[in-house]
Amino acid sequence: MPKNYASTLSFLLLCGLVYFTFFTFKPQFVLHGDIPENEFSIDRALVHLKVISAKPHSVGTAAHEEVQEYLLKVLQNMGLETQTQEAFAYKPGWGALSKAQNVMARIKGTDEESDGKAVLIFSHYDSAPHTASYGASDAGSGVVTVLEGVRAFLATGKKPKNDIIILFTDAEELGLNGASIFAREHPWAKDVGVALNFEARGSGGPSNMIVETNGGNSKLIKAFAKANPKNPYANSLAYSIYKILPNDTDSTVMREFADIDGFFFAFLSDHFDYHTAMDTYKRLDRSSLKQQGQYLMPLLAYFANADLNLKSDVDYVYLNMPIIKMMYYPFSWIWPMLILAILGFAALVLYGIVKQKLSVRNISFGFLPLL
16 A cells, blocks of 8 residues: 555544544434433423522522422422421531521432442532533533433332432532532431432533442442443543632532532533523533433442442543443552553664664654654
């Protein structure tokens, strides 16, 4: 094959692989219409979102109370016994003392010998107070993901082994206050074995899976891979960066105050909509909402019947891969893999020089732009 053809084909192949990788980050097609009752439906979730995001609903507004009443009504219509938790909370550095009013319900599991472990699924229902945000993505998308996910799970008729706690925290935008009073004061917090939190920091894009843990993440990552969600988008580098940043989520509070490990899922693109009046029902990316559902349904089905003793002192490197979905390995493999890669690269370069396919001069010129 002529050299210029080989170079062109190599370039096109690389472009195709890059496109395919990004293509697999999130769902590309959103199905509408008749979705079975025991499956997650975008249309059913959007019915709730249209109500929740009809008005800005920050703490203290009439619309905030309307959203709270709506959540209680929807949960009760599912046959669940609801309760609220009210208390004042303050987070240093945020400058806001406020009363949080959490909404919650609990599905009782069948296993009386599960050490009281439960699955917590949650999101916050207040919108940003200072920008008249409609809160469709942050975090109306998370609220309706939980509502539709619980409805679909109940429609299967299957009884979970572990308890399932549904929680909609309040005053997240004022200082993670609802999560704080739940983690510090509510007796259910002591029962939680794993938590699934749904969030947004934009109105679209792939949803990142982030692990929140006080110890090693190995058992959490293995469990996530076994649950086998579609289109996972996750890598351990993201959490390393997240820990450096000053912003926290409700998951951080759960981990710090109640030693609750878990995952949170957030899409981050179209960031210009975040905490603005542009965070509306129409601007929410439907495929991002679908990906949240694709996380929740298999994870809820798995953790509803799994061993929830997930504490570990071993950390894994993890990343998503096209087709095979999740790849992970212990941190202890990093140095041996790096050494092998360096030796392999050196051997390849030496072989190329010996075969006169590579030259030290050209390799040096290639490195100059990098340096």
